[in-house]
Amino acid sequence: METNIKDLLWLLLSEGPGIGLKAVLTCYHTWNDPVRIWQAGREGWKAAGLSEKAIAYLDQGPALDQARKRAENWQEKGIALISLSSDFYPEPLRSIFDPPPVLFAAGDLTLLHAPMMAVVGARRCSSYGEQAALYIGEGLARRGYAVVSGMAAGVDAAAHRGALKAGGHTVAVLGCGIDICYPPENLKLWEEIRTGGLILSEHQPGTRPMAGFFPGRNRIISGLSRGVIVVEAGEKSGSLITADFALEQGRSVYAVPGSFFSLKCKGTHALVRDRAAALLVDIDDIEPAANGLVCGRGPEKDREPGSEEERAVLRKIAPEGTTMEELLAVQSDVAHLQRTLSMLELFGFIRQSADQKWVPV
Numbered sequence: 001m002e003t004n005i006k007d008l009l010w011l012l013l014s015e016g017p018g019i020g021l022k023a024v025l026t027c028y029h030t031w032n033d034p035v036r037i038w039q040a041g042r043e044g045w046k047a048a049g050l051s052e053k054a055i056a057y058l059d060q061g062p063a064l065d066q067a068r069k070r071a072e073n074w075q076e077k078g079i080a081l082i083s084l085s086s087d088f089y090p091e092p093l094r095s096i097f098d099p100p101p102v103l104f105a106a107g108d109l110t111l112l113h114a115p116m117m118a119v120v121g122a123r124r125c126s127s128y129g130e131q132a133a134l135y136i137g138e139g140l141a142r143r144g145y146a147v148v149s150g151m152a153a154g155v156d157a158a159a160h161r162g163a164l165k166a167g168g169h170t171v172a173v174l175g176c177g178i179d180i181c182y183p184p185e186n187l188k189l190w191e192e193i194r195t196g197g198l199i200l201s202e203h204q205p206g207t208r209p210m211a212g213f214f215p216g217r218n219r220i221i222s223g224l225s226r227g228v229i230v231v232e233a234g235e236k237s238g239s240l241i242t243a244d245f246a247l248e249q250g251r252s253v254y255a256v257p258g259s260f261f262s263l264k265c266k267g268t269h270a271l272v273r274d275r276a277a278a279l280l281v282d283i284d285d286i287e288p289a290a291n292g293l294v295c296g297r298g299p300e301k302d303r304e305p306g307s308e309e310e311r312a313v314l315r316k317i318a319p320e321g322t323t324m325e326e327l328l329a330v331q332s333d334v335a336h337l338q339r340t341l342s343m344l345e346l347f348g349f350i351r352q353s354a355d356q357k358w359v360p361v
Helices: 005-014 021-031 034-039 042-046 052-058 064-074 107-115 127-142 153-166 183-198 215-223 239-248 263-273 309-315 336-347
Strands: 078-084 100-105 116-120 144-147 169-173 196-201 226-232 252-255 348-352 358-360
Touching: 005 021, 005 034, 005 064, 005 078, 005 100, 042 052, 064 078, 078 107, 078 309, 100 183, 107 116, 107 196, 116 127, 116 153, 116 215, 116 239, 127 144, 127 153, 127 169, 127 215, 144 153, 153 183, 153 358, 169 215, 183 196, 196 215, 196 239, 215 239, 226 239, 226 263, 239 252, 239 263, 252 263, 309 336, 336 348
Parallel strands: 116 144, 116 226, 144 169, 169 196, 226 252
Antiparallel strands: 078 100, 100 196, 348 358
């Protein structure tokens, strides 16, 4: 999948100093389009409530060359960069209050538009919990769902394996870079999912797992899914966080009954007692689903070249491609030329070919 210029802009926005998720989403809800975000200028950024540090970063302009090189490197490793501007971005996730600006994906990208159901539960689950998760994962896959979970030990891993056992699809959402297997003992499962399913993360490749990443990971698990099934959860289980996110996002929540005497089921039973979750006593309680399709799109021309400098550079670019050295005859300042080229690429007039020449789109 070719990286879209807007994907690169979202990447640069999401990693800028002083620009956390809250600020990026403020920009998203204010302007929606990353091109317009970078165009807004200091007054626009101030009006949106961005910090001075964030404004100083945006005022420098997008470092597209650096972002493109990283995206190309990830692509060589089989990792796709998908942003809020991409048609590959899953619509259910886009609709939540705090969607991740960028996703990193490895595996079958068509699953991003498949109907999904999440299965979550205890890491140190009982043998009953493991068997239930395996059975549910298998049953959901046979009913046309991609099974979503966090690839943790216990219930998560069993649900993934159930889907694979049925010859179905499964999606693992990680709280680290997708090139890192966590926990390490799930390496074989990680390899199977990457080959026959899909691995997702909002964190850049190479990011080590941290405790603070997992609640954010849980909102993605529920956000992708039509519903969340909780198999075993103690009173303070992280799975209850996923259930809370699901309820906030308007998703269905199901709870699998467990032993009256098991502490591992206290949280699960509380979901039913408090009427937050429906009691799941049969996999047939979940309606079958049909698989979806996905398509991609390229950059769009959002305007005409605004300045005479842009028009002069654009006229110089030949159909067979023009080198940077040849373009310096039009605009001798390298930094100024690079910014002009970035803006022309940003608005979909040119692109850089594999041999580093600039060609018209």
